[in-house]
Amino acid sequence: MPAWAISTIVHVVLLLAMALVVSRPPRVETPRVILAAASQPDEDFGELEADPPDLETPEESIEIGSPLEVGDPVASPDMTVADPVAVAAPAAEADPEPLEVEPGDFAGQMPVASDLLADLGGAAGTPGMAGGFGGRSESGRLAATAGGGKDTEAAVDRALDWFLRHQLPDGGWSFDLESCPSCRGSCTHSGRSRAADRCAATGLALLPFLGRGYTHRVGPYRAQVERGIAFLADLVVKGNGQAYRRGGSMYSQGVATIALCECYAMSRDGSLAPVAQAALDFIMRAQDPVGGGWRYEPGEPGSSTATGWQIMALKSGGMAALRVDPRTLRRAGEFLDSVEVDGGARYGYLDDSRPRPGRSAVCLLSRMYLGRGKDHAGLQEGVAYLAKGGPSRDLYHDYYATQVMHHMEGEAWRAWNADMKPLLLETQAQEGHERGSWFTGVDGGQAGPDTAGRLYLTSLATMILEVYYRHLPIYRGQSVTRDW
Numbered sequence: 252m253p254a255w256a257i258s259t260i261v262h263v264v265l266l267l268a269m270a271l272v273v274s275r276p277p278r279v280e281t282p283r284v285i286l287a288a289a290s291q292p293d294e295d296f297g298e299l300e301a302d303p304p305d306l307e308t309p310e311e312s313i314e315i316g317s318p319l320e321v322g323d324p325v326a327s328p329d330m331t332v333a334d335p336v337a338v339a340a341p342a343a344e345a346d347p348e349p350l351e352v353e354p355g356d357f358a359g360q361m362p363v364a365s366d367l368l369a370d371l372g373g374a375a376g377t378p379g380m381a382g383g384f385g386g387r388s389e390s391g392r393l394a395a396t397a398g399g400g401k402d403t404e405a406a407v408d409r410a411l412d413w414f415l416r417h418q419l420p421d422g423g424w425s426f427d428l429e430s431c432p433s434c435r436g437s438c439t440h441s442g443r444s445r446a447a448d449r450c451a452a453t454g455l456a457l458l459p460f461l462g463r464g465y466t467h468r469v470g471p472y473r474a475q476v477e478r479g480i481a482f483l484a485d486l487v488v489k490g491n492g493q494a495y496r497r498g499g500s501m502y503s504q505g506v507a508t509i510a511l512c513e514c515y516a517m518s519r520d521g522s523l524a525p526v527a528q529a530a531l532d533f534i535m536r537a538q539d540p541v542g543g544g545w546r547y548e549p550g551e552p553g554s555s556t557a558t559g560w561q562i563m564a565l566k567s568g569g570m571a572a573l574r575v576d577p578r579t580l581r582r583a584g585e586f587l588d589s590v591e592v593d594g595g596a597r598y599g600y601l602d603d604s605r606p607r608p609g610r611s612a613v614c615l616l617s618r619m620y621l622g623r624g625k626d627h628a629g630l631q632e633g634v635a636y637l638a639k640g641g642p643s644r645d646l647y648h649d650y651y652a653t654q655v656m657h658h659m660e661g662e663a664w665r666a667w668n669a670d671m672k673p674l675l676l677e678t679q680a681q682e683g684h685e686r687g688s689w690f691t692g693v694d695g696g697q698a699g700p701d702t703a704g705r706l707y708l709t710s711l712a713t714m715i716l717e718v719y720y721r722h723l724p725i726y727r728g729q730s731v732t733r734d735w
Contacts, residue, residue, distance in 0.1 A: 383570055384517055386720030387464035398668040399719035406679055406687075407463055410713040413687030414456050415475055417706065422478030423449050424456040426703050437684035442704035447498030451703075453482050454494075454506035455710035461510060462717040466518040480514050483507050484526045492533035500547040504534060505560030509567045516571035524573070531568040534561050535579045542589060543582030553586050555598050559613035559651070566620045584621050587614055595629025596636055608640050612651035619658055625726045638663045642671045645694040646711040657718050658725045675712050 417431045417438075418424060426442025428434045442452070457479045460472060467477035486494045486507070495503035508530040515523040537549030538561075544553015545561045562583055569575045590599045591614070597606035598614035615633045623630050637652045649671060656667040678692030689712040690705045714721065 383723045383725075384513070386723050387462065387517065389464065398665070398672065399716070402676060403672065403716045403719070406676055407459070407713055407716050409679065409687035410459060410689075410709055410716075411463065411465075411472070411687075413685075413709060414459065414706075415472065416684070418456070418475060418479065421482060423453040423482035424479070424706060425449055426452045426706050428705060434684060438688065438705055439685070440690045440705045442706060443702050448495065448500075448503055450483070450486055450495040450499045451503035451506050452706055453479055454503070454510045455707060457483070457510045458506070458513070459710055459713040459717065461513045461517065462714050462721040464517075464720075466514055468518045468520065476514075480511070480523070483511055484523070487511070487526050487530050490533075492529040492536075494530055494533075501534075501537060501545045501549070501557050502547075502560055504530065504537070505545075505557070505564045508534060508564035509560075512564065512567035512571045512573065515573075516567070527568065527571065528573050531565065531573055531575065534564055535576055537561075538579055538582060539586075542586050543584075544586035544589075552601065555587075555590050555600050555610045555614050558583060558586055559617050562617040562620060580621060583617075587617060587621070590614065591629070593629065593632065595623075595627065596632035608637060608643065608652070609645060609648035612637055612648055612655055615655050616651050616658075619655070619725055625659065634659050634663060638667060642667065642674055643694070644674065644692075646689070646708055646715070650711045650715055653715050653718050654722070658722075660724055660726070671715065675716055679712070 414424070416433050417428060419431060425431065426448065428438045428441040429436045457476065460466075460470070460476050460479075464470065465472055465476060467473050467480055470476070483494060486496065490496070493504065494507035495501075508527070511523060511527040511530055514520070515527045533549075534545070538545060539550055539553050542552050544555075544558040546552060546554045546557045562580075565575050565580065565583075587595075587598070590601070590603050590610075591597070592599065592603050592606045595618065597611045599606045600610055611633060615630060615637070618627075618630060625631075634655060637655060642649050642652070653667065653671055656664040674693075675689070678689060680686050680688050680691070685705070688705050688709040690708055693708060693712065
């Protein structure tokens with residue numbers, strides 16, 4: 252064959268081969284853009300959004316139905332607690348396993364964490380004797396000499412009676428008091444746009460019972476507390492860890508998780524362990540992966556107020572010997588770093604601008620529970636800052652600030668309590684259907700009280716009057732610092 256023919260064939264073959272080769276264009280990385288939400292009212296459960304966004308929730312999750320009856324203890328390999336701090340992080344991308352709880356009641360025995368809870372103090376079944384809950388037992392309440400007395404206990408009992416009269420037939424509570432068959436608007440200042448948030452309302456109603464040392468196993472209101480806890484458990488089970496539904500937010504998740512963890516720790520009821528753990532796991536998954544805080548929805552850049560509720564929920568989980576990832580706590584501390592002012596004495600909302608007393612009280616308490624020492628200069632300056640302002644009649648601020656002062660003890664606490672206690676005793680409703688509740692005489696003009704209404708303020712006021720025993724003072728060495 253002539254050379255020119257061979258050359259032609261070779262070139263044709265090469266051209267055909269090159270035509271079949273397609274070069275993939277270089278991959279262009281799309282930059283990740285994180286946008287902060289438009290300016291919102293500053294304090295949720297303090298200055299709440301007037302119209303919270305609707306949530307896209309599966310239909311079966313919205314239907315609350317009858318309260319879940321939780322059965323015998325569910326022994327899960329995930330509940331093996333060797334050390335409440337050294338735990339594996341939840342997988343970042345993996346979907347959580349469906350939560351399975353068999354029907355029954357809360358009468359099971361505590362499973363594998365019983366030894367650890369017993370090591371934290373007290374005999375099984377004794378209310379309030381795990382971790383920092385020791386003051387909630389009857390003997391602990393009687394021994395609380397740091398400012399409480401028969402007058403505060405009587406006010407708490409009146410408040411609990413008010414909550415009992417406003418429990419709904421399904422076991423939960425609602426900010427909308429007009430929906431309560433026994434009230435039907437007899438109480439003024441019913442909740443408005445947050446009335447749909449049954450999760451937060453139920454959690455806030457249960458916390459005063461738990462703070463008084465009452466669970467579904469101990470106390471005069473066992474049946475009512477059990478129905479309320481079952482209502483929250485039902486939400487968590489149906490939501491696979493997410494407790495809130497339409498109208499709620501991560502604030503609601505934090506409140507409900509605190510109630511579930513406290514009830515588990517105090518009652519030693521193993522049936523609650525997988526439910527409380529699932530609620531904690533949802534909080535850990537929902538943390539902003541960049542800034543380390545929480546806000547309304549999972550993954551959003553954090554706010555100081557929403558983050559405070561989640562830190563308290565995680566702390567309650569640690570006190571109950573449930574699994575809490577230390578990396579979650581470390582990132583939460585990094586968020587607090589980003590909003591602090593004056594070396595940690597004052598705090599802003601979304602960043603370190605516009606520090607205010609309410610935000611500062613939330614974050615100072617969070618710092619205490621994350622391990623900041625009593626001698627820290629920023630903490631001491633922050634306590635002086637709160638003490639100078641004194642109780643404000645804004646119960647959201649006062650709820651957190653009272654706990655800060657109680658943990659610090661000393662003259663600042665005594666002066667604070669001398670102003671706080673008579674304010675609450677004098678403003679509690681004494682007559683009619685409102686007897687035992689709070690609204691008039693405290694700051695009900697802000698967005699939070701005005702939206703969540705009388706139930707919200709009554710919960711905060713009651714827990715303030717339980718501060719003498721609700722949590723043992725951190726810096727006495729009796730409390731819960733060892734858990735983290």
